[in-house]
Amino acid sequence: MSHWQSRTLILSSLSLLPLAAVQGAGFIDDSSLKLQLRNVYFNENFRDEHGLSAKSERTEWAQGFLLDYQSGFTPGTLGVGVDALGLLGVRLDSGKGRSGTGLLPVHDDGRAAGEFASAGATAKVRLAKTTLKYGTLLPKTPVLVYNDARLLPQTYQGTQLTSTDIDGLSLTGGYLQRFKLRDSTDSVGLVPDGYSGGQSGDFRYGGAEYKWSKSLRLSYFHGELENFYRQDFVGLQHDLALGQGTLTSDLRYFRSADSGAAFDGKIDNRMLSGQLTYAIAGHSLGGGYQRLSGDAGLPYISGATVYSFSNAGIGKFIEEGEKTWMLGYGYNFAGLGVPGLTFSSRYLSGNGGKSRTRVDEWERDSELAYVLQQGSFKGLGVKLRNYVYRSDYARGRDSNRLYITYDIALW
Numbered sequence: 001m002s003h004w005q006s007r008t009l010i011l012s013s014l015s016l017l018p019l020a021a022v023q024g025a026g027f028i029d030d031s032s033l034k035l036q037l038r039n040v041y042f043n044e045n046f047r048d049e050h051g052l053s054a055k056s057e058r059t060e061w062a063q064g065f066l067l068d069y070q071s072g073f074t075p076g077t078l079g080v081g082v083d084a085l086g087l088l089g090v091r092l093d094s095g096k097g098r099s100g101t102g103l104l105p106v107h108d109d110g111r112a113a114g115e116f117a118s119a120g121a122t123a124k125v126r127l128a129k130t131t132l133k134y135g136t137l138l139p140k141t142p143v144l145v146y147n148d149a150r151l152l153p154q155t156y157q158g159t160q161l162t163s164t165d166i167d168g169l170s171l172t173g174g175y176l177q178r179f180k181l182r183d184s185t186d187s188v189g190l191v192p193d194g195y196s197g198g199q200s201g202d203f204r205y206g207g208a209e210y211k212w213s214k215s216l217r218l219s220y221f222h223g224e225l226e227n228f229y230r231q232d233f234v235g236l237q238h239d240l241a242l243g244q245g246t247l248t249s250d251l252r253y254f255r256s257a258d259s260g261a262a263f264d265g266k267i268d269n270r271m272l273s274g275q276l277t278y279a280i281a282g283h284s285l286g287g288g289y290q291r292l293s294g295d296a297g298l299p300y301i302s303g304a305t306v307y308s309f310s311n312a313g314i315g316k317f318i319e320e321g322e323k324t325w326m327l328g329y330g331y332n333f334a335g336l337g338v339p340g341l342t343f344s345s346r347y348l349s350g351n352g353g354k355s356r357t358r359v360d361e362w363e364r365d366s367e368l369a370y371v372l373q374q375g376s377f378k379g380l381g382v383k384l385r386n387y388v389y390r391s392d393y394a395r396g397r398d399s400n401r402l403y404i405t406y407d408i409a410l411w
Contacts, residue, residue, distance in 0.1 A: 251273075
């Protein structure tokens with residue numbers, strides 16, 4: 001695909017908007033068009049004695065363009081609108097021996113694509129504070145979180161209903177049929193992560209988040225991947241004023257079981273995790289514990305992000321029977337006169353799990369980020385991440401990643 005064809009594909013998403021046929025100030029006046037630029041450098045070195053014939057390094061550099069159009073709604077009791085998303089990734093540096101970072105698609109010969117692009121449109125209807133969407137979706141619920149940790153986001157195709165008509169209560173329900181990985185233009189059926197068979201299924205989900213009070217938030221969600229697994233989630237978050245700071249408690253519970261034909265085998269487990277974080281004067285210190293018990297690891301959709309404290313930069317710490325301790329620290333330098341500059345670091349240690357062999361693993365993640373607060377390039381963000389991962393059942397890795405982002409509001 002040529003550069004011209006890629007750009008045409010992105011811009012063609014906007015041609016799906018029936019602007020000429022839609023009358024009403026809200027549709028146009030409340031609309032927005034944003035271009036986000038993402039420049040990502042990714043380097044990862046493997047640090048173990050296993051897989052000597054495999055790659056010892058993965059290094060790529062790429063530029064991403066995300067064109068996001070969101071219309072308003074037509075006036076009246078039932079408002080109608082449409083959104084469009086155009087995605088383009090361009091290779092800046094790669095090589096046959098260094099591909100596979102997740103930034104770019106990889107051809108059969110092992111070389112990364114020079115560019116890749118996709119586009120999608122979403123029709124939407126609103127009644128009061130209830131909105132129904134059909135088309136390209138970016139779901140973000142405890143049972144399914146789209147992955148946006150590389151160059152371009154993972155996208156889904158389906159239907160989603162959200163409602164905030166009742167004060168303090170947010171309802172969400174959806175039905176998804178296909179998805180695209182973050183480094184692919186192929187629309188494929190939904191499968192669990194790690195599944196290598198030929199079956200796929202549709203994903204149904206629904207749930208509620210309720211703000212009981214200013215300091216207490218409750219949530220429940222259910223999701224089911226047809227003929228693979230079903231999953232229930234219960235969450236509780238509480239803020240407590242303590243001294244000059246705030247202590248936040250976050251409890252999360254998953255109950256998962258196989259469903260229907262159980263194409264991915266038996267699943268019957270529970271995962272309970274909790275984290276306490278104390279924030280004061282720009283500092284935040286947190287600690288947590290997570291335990292997964294029962295048969296199999298925690299199931300989730302292929303390529304997605306897991307709604308877990310242990311969803312780290314490299315590892316996920318959700319293997320069968322695994323127990324994980326977590327410790328984290330963060331600091332906002334605004335208190336020292338440098339607004340926009342933040343630092344965070346965390347350490348995770350998991351043991352006692354099973355995945356072909358006994359699982360013992362640990363990871364240390366650090367991030368330094370700065371967002372320009374004023375001037376012509378206000379909002380320009382720079383983020384440097386360093387990950388160190390070691391395990392006795394998977395290849396150890398050292399990874400450095402640099403993200404430069406900038407949003408341009410076209411209107």
